[in-house]
Amino acid sequence: xxxxxxxxxxxxxxxxxxxxxxxxxxxxxxxxxxxxxxxxxxxxxxxxxxxxxxxxxxxxxxxxxxxxxxxxxxxxxxxxxxxxxxxxxxxxxxxxxxxxxxxxxxxxxxxxxxxxxxxxxxxxxxxxxxxxxxxxxxxxxxxxxxxxxxxxxxxxxxxxxxxxxxx
Amino acid sequence: xxxxxxxxxxxxxxxxxxxxxxxxxxxxxxxxxxxxxxxxxxxxxxxxxxxxxxxxxxxxxxxxxxxxxxxxxxxxxxxxxxxxxxxxxxxxxxxxxxxxxxxxxxxxxxxxxxxxxxxxxxxxxxxxxxxxxxxxxxxxxxxxxxxxxxxxxxxxxxxxxxxxxxxxxxxxxxxxxxxxxxxxxxxxxxxxxxxxxxxxxxxxxxxxxxxxxxxxxxxxxxxxxxxxxxxxxxxxxxxxxxxxxxxxxxxxxxxxxxxxxxxxxxxxxxxxxxxxxxxxxxxxxxxxxxxxxxxxxxxxxxxxxxxxxxxxxxxxxxxxxxxxxxxxxxxxxxxxxxxxxxxxxxxxxxxxxxxxxxxxxxxxxxxxxxxxxxxxxxxxxxxxxxxxxxxxxxxxxxxxxxxxxxxxxxxxxxxxxxxxxxxxxxxxxxxxxxxxxxxxxxxxxxxxxxxxxxxxxxxxxxxxxxxxxxxxxxxxxxxxxxxxxxxxxxxxxxxxxxxxxxxxxxxxxxxxxxxxxxxxxxxxxxxxxxxxxxxxxxxxxxxxxxxxxxxxxxxxxxxxxxxxxxxxxxxxxxxxxxxxxxxxxxxxxxxxxxxxxxxxxxxxxxxxxxxxxxxxxxxxxxxxxxxxxxxxxxxxxxxxxxxxxxxxxxxxxxxxxxxxxxxxxxxxxxxxxxxxxxxxxxxxxxxxxxxxxxxxxxxxxxxxxxxxxxxxxxxxxxxxxxxxxxxxxxxxxxxxxxxxxxxxxxxxxxxxxxxxxxxxxxxxxxxxxxxxxx
Numbered sequence: 001x002x003x004x005x006x007x008x009x010x011x012x013x014x015x016x017x018x019x020x021x022x023x024x025x026x027x028x029x030x031x032x033x034x035x036x037x038x039x040x041x042x043x044x045x046x047x048x049x050x051x052x053x054x055x056x057x058x059x060x061x062x063x064x065x066x067x068x069x070x071x072x073x074x075x076x077x078x079x080x081x082x083x084x085x086x087x088x089x090x091x092x093x094x095x096x097x098x099x100x101x102x103x104x105x106x107x108x109x110x111x112x113x114x115x116x117x118x119x120x121x122x123x124x125x126x127x128x129x130x131x132x133x134x135x136x137x138x139x140x141x142x143x144x145x146x147x148x149x150x151x152x153x154x155x156x157x158x159x160x161x162x163x164x165x166x167x
Numbered sequence: 168x169x170x171x172x173x174x175x176x177x178x179x180x181x182x183x184x185x186x187x188x189x190x191x192x193x194x195x196x197x198x199x200x201x202x203x204x205x206x207x208x209x210x211x212x213x214x215x216x217x218x219x220x221x222x223x224x225x226x227x228x229x230x231x232x233x234x235x236x237x238x239x240x241x242x243x244x245x246x247x248x249x250x251x252x253x254x255x256x257x258x259x260x261x262x263x264x265x266x267x268x269x270x271x272x273x274x275x276x277x278x279x280x281x282x283x284x285x286x287x288x289x290x291x292x293x294x295x296x297x298x299x300x301x302x303x304x305x306x307x308x309x310x311x312x313x314x315x316x317x318x319x320x321x322x323x324x325x326x327x328x329x330x331x332x333x334x335x336x337x338x339x340x341x342x343x344x345x346x347x348x349x350x351x352x353x354x355x356x357x358x359x360x361x362x363x364x365x366x367x368x369x370x371x372x373x374x375x376x377x378x379x380x381x382x383x384x385x386x387x388x389x390x391x392x393x394x395x396x397x398x399x400x401x402x403x404x405x406x407x408x409x410x411x412x413x414x415x416x417x418x419x420x421x422x423x424x425x426x427x428x429x430x431x432x433x434x435x436x437x438x439x440x441x442x443x444x445x446x447x448x449x450x451x452x453x454x455x456x457x458x459x460x461x462x463x464x465x466x467x468x469x470x471x472x473x474x475x476x477x478x479x480x481x482x483x484x485x486x487x488x489x490x491x492x493x494x495x496x497x498x499x500x501x502x503x504x505x506x507x508x509x510x511x512x513x514x515x516x517x518x519x520x521x522x523x524x525x526x527x528x529x530x531x532x533x534x535x536x537x538x539x540x541x542x543x544x545x546x547x548x549x550x551x552x553x554x555x556x557x558x559x560x561x562x563x564x565x566x567x568x569x570x571x572x573x574x575x576x577x578x579x580x581x582x583x584x585x586x587x588x589x590x591x592x593x594x595x596x597x598x599x600x601x602x603x604x605x606x607x608x609x610x611x612x613x614x615x616x617x618x619x620x621x622x623x624x625x626x627x628x629x630x631x632x633x634x635x636x637x638x639x640x641x642x643x644x645x646x647x648x649x650x651x652x653x654x655x656x657x658x659x660x661x662x663x664x665x666x667x668x669x670x671x672x673x674x675x676x677x678x679x680x681x682x683x684x685x686x687x688x689x690x691x692x693x694x695x696x697x698x699x700x701x702x703x704x705x706x707x708x709x710x711x712x713x714x715x716x717x718x719x720x721x722x723x724x725x726x727x728x729x730x731x732x733x734x735x736x737x738x739x740x741x742x743x744x745x746x747x748x749x750x751x752x753x754x755x756x757x758x759x760x761x762x763x764x765x766x767x768x769x770x771x772x773x774x775x776x777x778x779x780x781x782x783x784x785x786x787x788x789x790x791x792x793x794x795x796x797x798x799x800x801x802x803x804x805x806x807x808x809x810x811x812x813x814x815x816x817x818x819x820x821x822x823x824x825x826x827x828x829x830x831x832x833x834x835x836x837x838x839x840x841x842x843x844x845x846x847x848x849x850x851x852x853x854x855x856x857x858x859x860x861x862x863x864x865x866x867x868x869x870x871x872x873x874x875x876x877x878x879x880x881x882x883x884x885x886x887x888x889x890x891x892x893x894x895x896x897x898x899x900x901x902x903x904x905x906x907x908x909x910x911x912x913x914x915x916x917x918x919x920x921x922x923x924x925x926x927x928x929x930x931x932x933x934x935x936x937x938x939x940x941x
Contacts, residue, residue: 011589014632014678014800021632024590029445037587053448053585056713057631057677057794089863092856105821107814109749110671110719113705113768115876116459116479119716123856128849130714130795135707137457137479137879139870141900142859146581148450152490157444 001027008036012044034158045075052083052163053150058129059087061150068166070150076127082167086144091122091131097138114138181292181330182261188287188297188330192262205264205433205540213426214434224419224427225267229532231411232256232269239404245341245393246658247350248400250650251620253339256404258412259283260332260428265536267431272317272339272644273525273534277518279319279335280536281311281936286367288934295369299325302371302402304380306343307364308561309927310935311514315343315362315562316350316618320370320401324409326416332428334408336401341616343562344388346470347774348606348616351563353701354467354773356474356506361562363387374406389606389616435537440492442529448586449490452578455483456570457882458598459706459771460507466765466772473919474506479706479882480551482571483893486578495543496520496575500893501550503885506920508562509551513939515564516552516571517544519643523572526645527579527591544939549889549924553941556924563701569599569642570708576628576642577712584713589631594674595709595791597625597683599641600702601721601770603661603785605777608694610660617659619785624649626673626681626789629715634803635681635790637668637812649684649787660693661783667745669719669786671814675821676715676792677799682812683718683787685745687754689731690777697774698783700725704770715792716821721770722749724784730759731780746784748814754782796821797845801836808834823848867901877914884911888921 003011003020010016011024024030041060042051049062049071058075061083070083080087096102096119102111105119112119112135120134120142134143154162182191198207214221236256243249255271263283265276282305291297303321306312312319319337323330342348343362346355355361363384370380376398384398385391416424462469463477481502487495504510511519517539525534546553551567573596583591599622609615624647627635640647652663665687673680690696700723707717724746734741734757742754755764777783804824807813815834818824825840869875887894887909898907911918928935 008587011587011632016632021590024588029588031445033587054587055585057798059713089859091859092853093859093862094852094856095862103750105675105716105817106719107671107748107750107817109722109766109768112707112720116705116878117457117707121852121856122859123852125853125856125858128852130797130852132714133711133716135710135717136455137481137882138875139866139879139883139901140455141897142863143453143455145454146450146452146585148448148585149488149490150450152449156490157449 002030002032003036005036005039008033009040012037012040031158035160047073047077049073050163053148055146056131059131063163063165068164070165074124074127074129076124076129078124078126084147086142088122088132088142092125094121094123095119096121181297183329188261188292189290192284192287195262199540205436205537206429208430208433211430211433213423214430220419220423221427224415224423225431227415228258228411229267232258232267232408235404235407235411236269236271238407239336239400242396242400242403243338244396246650246654247341247618247620248338248397250654251623251644251648252646253620253644254337254400256334256336256408258332258334258408261330263287263333264432266332266428268534270646272337272522274313274515274519274522274643275317275319275335275337276521276534276536277514277539278311278313278317279321279337281514281938282319282321282367283333284936285310288936291367297323297330298372299323300373301369302376303367304365304370305367307366308361308512309358309557310366311512313511313515313519313561314351314564315345315364316340318397318401320398320405322405322409324412326413326421331421331425332412334405336404338397338401340388340397341393341618342389342606345562347699348389348697349604349618351565351602351618351701352604353508353563353699353771354469355508355560355562356469356471357558357560359558361508361560376402389614431533432535432537432540435533435535436540438531438533439529439538439541443488443494444492446528446586446588446591447488447579447582449488452486452581453483454574454577455481456574456708457481457706458567458570458703458708460505460509461705461769461771462507464769466769466775468773471506473917476881476916477878478505479878480509480567481882481886482552482567482574484571484574484578486575488582493541493543495545497545498550498552499545499547500886500890501547501552502882503549503889504551504554504556504559508560509564509566510554510559510561511552511564511568512561513546513553516546516568517939519568520572520575522645523576523642527576527593546939546941547889548941553939555926556920557927557930565599565643566701567708569596572642573709577710580712584631592631592793594628594635594676594680594712594715594793596628596642597718597788597790598703598708599625599643600788601785602701603688603698603783604701605696605698605774607696610692619655619659621649621686621785622787623647624684625787626683626718628790629674629676629678629680629793631678631793634678635673637682638684638787639681660691660696661688662691663687664689664742665744668812669789670745670747670811671817672719672789673812674711674716674718674790674792675796676711677794677796678792679799679807680718680790680792683789685784685786687742688783688785690779690781693779696777698777699774700770700772702770702788704768709791711791712793714795716796717791718789720768721786721788722768723765723770723772724754725765726754726758726782727763727778728759728761729780729782730761734759742782747811797823797848801838801841805834805836870901870903871907873909877916880909881911881914881916884909884914
C-alpha cells in the first residue's frame with residue numbers, strides 16, 4: 001500500500017478525504033510515509049534547515065543549514081535548544097494555578113481544583129504558539145517527554161541515510 | 168483404604184508425559200528465557216510447512232470463540248453483559264498461556280491465565296484435582312483479577328484422558344455482595360469489604376455446578392437472578408468452545424492442535440515486535456497521569472479512620488522502544504497503594520494493556536500471550552499497580568488503570584506523529600466515569616443493585632487529523648455502547664429526564680476531544696433506594712497532546728426534596744435535558760424552593776439515600792484535545808457552537824472566535840476578526856508568560872518551603888518512600904539540598920499501612936505467580 005505525495009500533504013493539512021484516511025487506518029502501514037511526510041512538511045516551512053524529525057504540529061528536530069547541529073525549532077524560526085535537551089526548559093510558560101486562571105478555560109465546575117492539579121502552558125517565546133499543555137500536580141518536574149533514537153530509526157527501521165550531525 | 172491414590176487423582180499424569188503441570192510450565196518458561204522464543208520455538212514448523220492449514224485452524228478457533236461469546240451472551244439478563252457485551256472467552260494451552268481470545272473485555276486474556284497459573288503453581292492437580300467435566304470459578308483480585316465483579320469460569324479441556332488446555336469465560340456481574348451495592352462499589356477500604364471472593368474454587372463436576380456452590384453464591388450477592396444467568400452464560404460459552412476444540416482435533420489431529428497452540432503464541436510475540444517496528448519509532452517516551460481520591464469529604468463514609476484522607480494516585484511511565492522492536496514499560500515512581508478500592512494487581516495492569524493496544528498498536532484478531540512475551544514490565548512492588556499487602560481493595564481498579572494506560576497511548580501517539588502516521592494519533596482517553604451505582608428495593612419490589620454502564624460511551628481523544636468521537640468509546644471495551652434508554656429503565660428504577668451531549672466536555676485543540684454525554688435520572692417507584700457517584704472531579708486523569716487541552720473534569724449534581732411529584736401532577740415546568748452550563752445552572756429553576764441540591768466537584772461519594780423523584784446527573788466525560796486551539800478551523804468552531812458542543816464564552820476565550828448570533832440563535836463566526844483576535848491572543852500569551860527557568864526558581868522555593876496541599880505532598884511522599892530513583896530524579900531536577908526530604912509522618916494525615924505490610928506470598932502454602940519485574 002502506498003499513497004501519493006499529494007495525499008500525504010492533504011493528511012498533514014487535515015484535508016484528506018475520509019475514504020483514504022480510513023484506508024490508511026485499516027490497511028498495513030506504508031513504509032514510504034516517513035519520507036513523504038518529511039517532504040510535505042519541508043515544503044511548508046520557510047527556513048532552509050532540513051527537517052530530521054517532526055515533534056509536534058509546529059515543532060521539529062532540524063539539521064541546521066549553517067552548522068549541521070541538530071536543533072529543536074519552531075516553524076516560526078525560533079530555535080529552542082539542542083535536540084537532546086528538553087525544549088520546555090527553553091520555552092515561555094504560563095501556569096494556571098488559581099481558580100481565576102482555570103475558569104478562563106473551563107466553566108468553574110469543569111476545571112481542576114488547583115490545590116490538586118495545575119495546567120502548564122508552554123509557548124514559543126517568539127510567536128506565542130502553544131506547543132504543549134502539561135496537567136501535573138504542583139511541584140512536578142518538567143517532563144522530558146521524548147528522546148528519539150534517530151540513528152536507529154533511520155538506519156535500521158526506514159533504511160534511510162542518517163542526516164549529518166555536528167555536535 | 169478410603170483415600171484415592173495418586174493414580175486415581177492423576178498427579179503427574181494429566182499431561183501423559185510424566186510431568187506435573189508445574190514442571191511442564193517451568194520447562195516452557197526456561198526454554199523461553201534461554202532462547203528468546205516462546206517455548207524455544209525458533210522455527211514455526213506447522214505455520215511454515217502448512218500455512219493454509221495453520222490459518223484454517225486459526226479461523227476455526229477464533230470464529231468459534233467469537234461465536235460462543237455472541238451466542239452465550241443471549242442467556243444473560245444483565246444489561247452489562249447482554250447490552251454492553253462485558254464478557255469474553257479465552258482459550259489457553261495446558262500451561263495457561265493464552266492461545267486466542269474472543270472479542271469483548273479482552274483484559275481477561277491475562278487475568279484468567281493468571282488464575283490457571285495459580286492453580287498450576289499451587290498443585291491443584293493433587294488437591295482439589297483436575298478432571299474432565301470440572302469447573303473452577305475465580306474472581307480473586309490478589310492473584311490477578313481486575314476487580315471482584317469479573318467472575319471467571321474455567322474449564323479444563325481433555326482429549327483422550329490428556330489435559331490439552333483450558334477455556335475461560337468471564338462476565339462482569341452486576342453485584343458482588345460488597346459492603347455497598349453495585350459491581351464496583353466504593354466505601355469499603357479493604358479486600359474484606361470488596362464482596363464475595365472466590366479463589367479458583369472447584370464449583371462443578373461432570374459439567375454440573377455443585378449444589379453447595381449454587382446455594383452459597385446466590386445468597387452472597389444482592390442480584391441472584393442476574394448472577395445465576397451470568398454463570399449459565401459462562402458455562403455455556405466454555406462448553407461450546409470445549410466442543411469446538413474437540414471437533415478441531417477430530418478433523419485436524421491432536422498434533423496439529425498442540426503445535427498450533429504454541430506456535431500461535433510465538434507468532435503473537437513476533438507480531439507485536441513487527442507492529443512496533445512498522446508503526447512507531449525507537450527511543451524513550453515519558454508520560455505521567457494522576458487521579459484524585461478525595462476521601463476526606465463528609466460524603467465519603469468509610470468504616471476506618473485511617474482511610475479518611477485526600478490522596479492522589481500517581482502513574483509515571485517511561486516507555487522504551489528498542490531498535491529490535493521489543494519494548495520496556497517502566498512505572499518506577501508510582502505512588503503506594505491505598506485504603507480504597509482503586510488498587511490493581513500486576514496482572515490487571517499488564518493484561519489490561521492489551522485491551523487498549525487492540526485499539527491502536529495491534530488491531531488484529533491475534534491477541535494472545537505472545538504480546539506479553541515481547542514486553543518487559545517493571546511494576547515496583549508496593550505501588551498501586553502491584554500492591555504488597557494482602558488487604559488491598561480492588562473493586563474499582565479502573566479508576567486509575569484507564570489513566571495509567573492512557574499515558575502509554577500518548578507515548579505511542581508521539582511516535583505515530585513523528586513517523587507521519589497521523590491517522591493513528593490519539594491524544595488520550597476519557598476518564599471513563601461517572602459510574603452511577605446503588606441499590607435497594609427496585610420497581611419490582613426486589614432487592615436490587617445497579618451499575619449503569621453508560622460509561623462505556625465516553626468521548627475519545629482527538630486525532631492529529633480529526634476531532635475525537637463524541638460519546639463513543641471506553642478504553643476498557645473496544646465495543647463501546649451506551650445501551651438503550653428503554654433497557655436501562657427496565658433494569659433500574661430511574662427514569663430519564665434527559666440524555667444529551669455534554670457541552671464543553673471535550674478538551675480544546677486544533678482538533679478537539681470527543682464530548683461526553685449526560686443523563687438526568689429521576690428515581691421512580693423504588694423503595695429504600697441509595698446511589699453514589701464515582702469518578703474524577705478535582706483532577707483530570709488525562710492530558711491533551713501537543714498544545715491540546717485536557718478534557719473538562721467531572722462534577723456532581725444531585726437533588727432531593729425536589730417537589731417533582733407535585734410539579735408533574737400540576738403540569739409545572741420540569742428539569743429536562745442537559746445541564747448546559749454548570750456556571751449558570753438551570754435545573755434548579757424547575758425544582759421547588761425546598762429542594763436540597765448538591766452541586767460540587769466531589770465526584771466520589773458513598774451510598775446515600777434517594778427518595779422517589781430525587782435527581783441524579785450521570786455525566787460521562789469527554790476526551791482530550793490535540794494541537795493549539797487557535798489553529799482550529801472556523802467552520803469547526805461554528806459547528807460546535809451551533810450544536811451546543813461548546814459554550815460561547817470559551818469559543819471566545821480559548822479559540823479566539825469572534826461571532827454573532829442571529830434571532831434564531833444561529834452562530835456565525837467572522838473569519839477576519841477571528842484571525843486578528845488570534846494574533847492578539849499570541850501576544851497576550853507571551854505577555855503573561857515567564858521563561859520556564861525563571862518560573863522554576865519560584866516553584867523550587869515553594870518546594871523548599873513545602874508549600875503545597877497535603878494531598879500533593881502525600882503523593883510525592885509515597886512515591887519517594889518506594890523509589891530512591893524517583894526521589895533522586897526529583898531532587899536533581901529541582902536542585903534541592905541534599906538533606907531535603909519529605910516523609911508521610913510529617914504531613915499530619917493517617918499513615919496506617921505506610922510501614923507495616925504483609926504480602927499474600929507470605930501466607931503459608933501459597934505460591935504467588937509473579938509475571939513482572941518488581
